[in-house]
Amino acid sequence: MAGRVSKYSEIASDLRAKIENGTLGPGTRLPTKKELAESRVVSPSTIKKAVNELHHRLQARHKQNPVHRRGRARPGLAPRFLTR
Numbered sequence: 001m002a003g004r005v006s007k008y009s010e011i012a013s014d015l016r017a018k019i020e021n022g023t024l025g026p027g028t029r030l031p032t033k034k035e036l037a038e039s040r041v042v043s044p045s046t047i048k049k050a051v052n053e054l055h056h057r058l059q060a061r062h063k064q065n066p067v068h069r070r071g072r073a074r075p076g077l078a079p080r081f082l083t084r
Contacts, residue, residue: 007042011050016057 005013018024030036033047040047 007040008046008049008053011036011040011042011047012054012057015050015054019058 015024015030024030030051031039033044033051036047037044
């Protein structure tokens with residue numbers, strides 16, 4: 001099983017890619033956990049893990065790429081729904 005990526009990590013990576021390429025921009029709402037779970041054919045708890053992992057990844061990135069002095073976020077930071 002070496003090298004195998006968990007389903008929730010795969011989903012977190014996909015969501016992060018959509019944030020970085022602009023598909024999910026600032027202020028964009030994610031579908032509900034139930035909707036994401038149904039579309040990915042996984043349990044809602046898997047989606048919850050994916051969102052938590054994504055949140056932690058983006059927090060770590062934010063610490064490396066802080067907000068400008070005037071309070072505007074630099075390009076590529078998390079949409080508003082992930083920063084609460």
